[in-house]
Amino acid sequence: MPEVLKAPLAVEFPFTRSLSPVQSAFLTGLRERVILGVRTRDGRTLVPPVEYDPVTAEEIGELVHVGVTGTVTTWAWNHAPRRGQPLDTPFAWVLVKLDHADTALLHALDAPGPDAVRTGMRVRVRWAEERTGAITDIACFEPYDGRDSEVTVNAGEFEDPVHGIVAQARLDYTYSPGRAQTAYINALAERRAVGERCPSCRKVYVPPRGACPTCGVATAEQVEVGPSGTVTTFCIVNIKAKNLDIEVPYVYAHIALDGADLALHGRIGGIPYDQVRMGLRVEPVWTEGGGYPDHYRPTGEPDAEYDTYKELL
Amino acid sequence: MTRDIAVVAFAQCDTRRSTEELSEVEMLMPVLHDVLAQTGLKTADIGFTCSGSCDYLAGRAFSFTLALDGVGAWPPISESHVETDGAWALYEAWTKLLSGDADTALVYSYGKSSPGSLRDVLTRQLDPYYVAPLWPDSVALAALQAQALIDAGDTDERELAAIGARSRATDNPRAQLKGPVPQGDYLVRPLRTGDCPPIGDGAAAVVLAAGERARELCERPAWIRGIDHRIEAHSLGVRDLTDSPSTRLAAERAGAFERPVDTAELHAPFTSQEVVLRKALRLDDATRINPSGGALAANPMMAAGLARIGEAAARIHRGESDRALAHATSGPCLQQNLVAVLEGDPR
Numbered sequence: 001m002p003e004v005l006k007a008p009l010a011v012e013f014p015f016t017r018s019l020s021p022v023q024s025a026f027l028t029g030l031r032e033r034v035i036l037g038v039r040t041r042d043g044r045t046l047v048p049p050v051e052y053d054p055v056t057a058e059e060i061g062e063l064v065h066v067g068v069t070g071t072v073t074t075w076a077w078n079h080a081p082r083r084g085q086p087l088d089t090p091f092a093w094v095l096v097k098l099d100h101a102d103t104a105l106l107h108a109l110d111a112p113g114p115d116a117v118r119t120g121m122r123v124r125v126r127w128a129e130e131r132t133g134a135i136t137d138i139a140c141f142e143p144y145d146g147r148d149s150e151v152t153v154n155a156g157e158f159e160d161p162v163h164g165i166v167a168q169a170r171l172d173y174t175y176s177p178g179r180a181q182t183a184y185i186n187a188l189a190e191r192r193a194v195g196e197r198c199p200s201c202r203k204v205y206v207p208p209r210g211a212c213p214t215c216g217v218a219t220a221e222q223v224e225v226g227p228s229g230t231v232t233t234f235c236i237v238n239i240k241a242k243n244l245d246i247e248v249p250y251v252y253a254h255i256a257l258d259g260a261d262l263a264l265h266g267r268i269g270g271i272p273y274d275q276v277r278m279g280l281r282v283e284p285v286w287t288e289g290g291g292y293p294d295h296y297r298p299t300g301e302p303d304a305e306y307d308t309y310k311e312l313l
Numbered sequence: 314m315t316r317d318i319a320v321v322a323f324a325q326c327d328t329r330r331s332t333e334e335l336s337e338v339e340m341l342m343p344v345l346h347d348v349l350a351q352t353g354l355k356t357a358d359i360g361f362t363c364s365g366s367c368d369y370l371a372g373r374a375f376s377f378t379l380a381l382d383g384v385g386a387w388p389p390i391s392e393s394h395v396e397t398d399g400a401w402a403l404y405e406a407w408t409k410l411l412s413g414d415a416d417t418a419l420v421y422s423y424g425k426s427s428p429g430s431l432r433d434v435l436t437r438q439l440d441p442y443y444v445a446p447l448w449p450d451s452v453a454l455a456a457l458q459a460q461a462l463i464d465a466g467d468t469d470e471r472e473l474a475a476i477g478a479r480s481r482a483t484d485n486p487r488a489q490l491k492g493p494v495p496q497g498d499y500l501v502r503p504l505r506t507g508d509c510p511p512i513g514d515g516a517a518a519v520v521l522a523a524g525e526r527a528r529e530l531c532e533r534p535a536w537i538r539g540i541d542h543r544i545e546a547h548s549l550g551v552r553d554l555t556d557s558p559s560t561r562l563a564a565e566r567a568g569a570f571e572r573p574v575d576t577a578e579l580h581a582p583f584t585s586q587e588v589v590l591r592k593a594l595r596l597d598d599a600t601r602i603n604p605s606g607g608a609l610a611a612n613p614m615m616a617a618g619l620a621r622i623g624e625a626a627a628r629i630h631r632g633e634s635d636r637a638l639a640h641a642t643s644g645p646c647l648q649q650n651l652v653a654v655l656e657g658d659p660r
Contacts, residue, residue: 004334009428011372015441023442046551048443054546074464074554076456077502082433084448093453093501095550104550106444106457114502119464135443167441173372173428178336209382210339216356216385218342 005182009175015167022051025063028161030137033127037066037101047101048135067099067149069124070141077114086140092117096141099149108140116143124149133162180210183222188292191284195260197221203261226257229296230304231280232313233263236273251276255296256312263312270297279303318410319527319534320655321520323623323630324348328489328515328611331427337366337376341423341516342383348419348518352530356385359520360415362392363406365399365422365615369434380423391415398422399517399619400542400580400641400651406521407540416526423516424614431512431614438644440547452509452583454645456501458554459585463503465555468588470503476584476609477507483606485624489513490610508584515613517620535626535637535655539567542641542651554646557593563652564594569638574654576601576628576637578621582608586647590640594652600638604628618642622653629657 019027022038026049029036038049039062046054053060076093078085085091086108094117095104110126111117124144131137177185180196184207187194195206196219203212204223212219234253240246251273254263268276269285281301284293324347332340349355356362362384366377373379377394386392391414395401399422406418426434432450439445462468474496481490489511497506520530527534543559543566545552564570577600581587587602596602603609605624608617618641625637634657641651 006333009372017441019442027442046548048548048550050548054548054551073550074457074461076453076460076504077499078453079499079502082448082450084433084436084446086447093449093457095457097550103548106449106549107447119460135446165442165446167446169437169445171369171372171429171434171437174333175372175428176333176336178339179334180339181336209379210336211342211382212385213382214385214387216342216345216383218339 004176004179005185006174006176009173010170011173012170015169016164017167018164019162020051022049022061022063024161024163025158027133027135027165028158030135031131031133031162032158033131035066035068035098035125036063038062039064044102045100046103047098047105064100066101069122069144069146069149070096070098070101072109072117072119072121072123073097073104074119075109075117077117086136091140094123094141096123107138110140110142134165178210180208180219184208191286192224193226193257195223195225197223204259205262206257206260206264223259225259226284228281228283228299229255229257229260230309231268231276231278231282232256232309233278234268234276249273253296255282256309261312266293267295268297269295277303279306279309316411316413316523317527317536318407318521318523319531319536320622320626321522321527321531321534322348322351323517323519323627324351325487325517325616325620325623326515327487328513328613330489330511330513332425332514333427336379337371337373337423337425338380338383340425340514341380341421344516344518345383345419345421348520352520354417354520354530356390359417359419360391361406361409361418362390363394363402363409363418363420365395365397365402365619366424367396367615369437370431370614371425371428384419397643398615398617398641400622401643403519403521403619403622404540404542404651407537410521410523416523418521419518420521420619421516421518422616422619424616425514426512426614427514444549451645452501452504454549455583455585456504457549458589458646459503459508459583461554462585462588467555467592468585472588473508473584474505476587480603480606480609483604483610485605485610488606488610491606504583504585510582510608510612513611513613515611515616517613517616517623519619519623519626531630533630533632533657535629535657538654538656539569540651540653541566542649544649545647547648549646552646555589557589557647557650560590560593560640560647560650560652563650564638567652567654569594569652569654572636574600574636574638576604576625576634578605578607578625578637578639579603580608580618580621580641582612582617582642584609586642589647594638594640618651622655625655629655632657632660635660
């Protein structure tokens with residue numbers, strides 16, 4: 001079996017998330033270097049604050065200040081920080097119960113080593129220099145041997161509260177398309193279209209995905225199809241796609257390659273858009289180093305009879 | 314409950330660190346063929362099909378629709394999908410059979426973690442406002458739970474190592490890690506590599522059937538006497554990480570405490586989580602824990618929970634158990650928990 005194809009794949013997305021009033025107050029507070037909790041009906045203070053009581057599901061919203069110092073309730077030493085984590089030198093993950101709060105907040109603790117960390121130790125917030133209204137406005141916690149925080153300010157309104165966050169996320173993969181699609185892509189590099197036949201219903205799938213979706217069995221017998229084919233149906237694209245250097249209007253079509261039992265899709269060129277029709281016979285046009293047909297153009301043959309492709313619509 | 318529903322077949326593939334030569338459907342298909350062959354059923358005979366998977370693992374959008382190619386879903390079948398472990402797909406199929414809409418169900422799930430960096434991928438399931446921006450990885454969160462257990466005197470590093478060693482002493486031919494494995498260095502202290510599950514690609518499938526249909530398809534069906542799932546508060550700092558009230562409640566609702574079970578298949582990806590589950594489920598040494606090796610021997614994401622139900626059922630099929638508990642989990646630090654109680658007919 002030839003080497004399986006692999007390629008790097010980065011999935012990256014910025015989620016723009018709106019905030020509830022409670023979340024907005026908490027994150028705006030971080031920007032202003034204060035930490036807010038929310039009071040439950042039975043008098044507990046939850047930090048970080050949520051909109052609903054996790055026990056009773058009651059809507060809650062009474063905000064109160066809590067300390068910027070607190071106590072570690074559990075910890076874990078991370079000797080090899082990963083991308084995106086709060087510190088790039090070894091640190092402890094900690095759950096910290098801030099003074100005057102009844103629940104713990106997850107964050108990082110900057111400490112010289114695991115021997116300097118223990119459950120019950122006192123810590124305080126180290127603020128990020130640039131703060132935007134996000135959980136990362138707390139840069140991390142650091143060991144602290146002073147007094148408990150005095151909380152004297154009432155939780156009030158902020159000027160210019162944050163109403164949303166932009167959550168960046170990036171995940172890196174090494175993508176492999178598997179056996180069947182590797183064979184298809186390798187054949188394309190030689191400007192050939194190779195499908196696979198179902199051993200049960202005998203249909204030829206192009207591109208092959210390794211399984212017959214009708215019979216649920218593996219396809220393995222390779223069948224060269226095309227190069228010419230028939231337009232089974234098409235649409236006229238009138239809106240220019242971003243980063244796509246093709247003049248509109250143009251035609252995008254389903255094309256049944258000769259010998260294939262499934263139509264694939266491609267752009268039709270070399271003919272005015274308003275002359276493309278069902279049954280039009282087309283052939284691929286390759287460009288140097290393209291890896292797949294750039295588009296399909298008319299072969300000049302007479303149109304295919306409807307009956308020859310009606311099952312492939 | 315108006316109908317008796319049983320697991321009548323279970324299949325899984327070898328869990329492997331990488332299956333780069335296979336697409337997801339190519340990996341899954343042999344498992345589907347295996348589980349159907351055990352019952353003699355064809356896709357067209359199945360009343361309802363439900364799957365569990367997660368696109369983030371392989372970074373492939375809508376991968377579950379491609380996986381359906383392996384089922385043979387044309388002409389259109391009655392089908393559903395959950396974006397979590399297949400144990401929850403089984404729960405959905407169980408309710409479908411209970412309703413009388415179907416007599417048989419195919420449940421499958423698969424996970425291909427090898428293309429990505431699993432520890433980072435799993436951070437994306439966390440609270441997006443307060444937690445995910447810190448990228449706390451799955452091992453780090455489990456380590457916080459382990460330290461809480463050690464601080465509470467519930468366990469120590471030696472006991473955790475023994476749980477890993479016992480799990481990997483399995484004779485399960487499908488396991489990814491078997492036999493003596495060094496306990497290794499700290500991955501995130503206090504968890505060492507031996508306390509953590511291997512990362513692997515794999516798939517599992519079961520067939521469910523109701524009433525007489527189950528008896529026709531299987532010599533000794535594994536009857537689902539009860540099944541329930543519950544969830545913890547999502548904020549880690551609100552929870553007591555040394556306990557699992559959601560597991561206990563699910564077990565109570567599933568009838569697990571009515572009589573002792575002889576076998577328990579627990580989905581505890583980290584050694585420390587077995588300590589939590591044993592406490593929540595009140596399991597003592599009279600119950601055989603994870604003869605399959607559990608998630609510490611093979612932990613294909615999205616399939617390892619369904620495989621716990623499958624493994625427990627298969628022991629009943631083989632006459633090696635009469636009453637078994639199966640547990641599945643999802644999320645950080647045992648966030649969500651499902652408990653099923655399975656029984657064989659008296660012998």
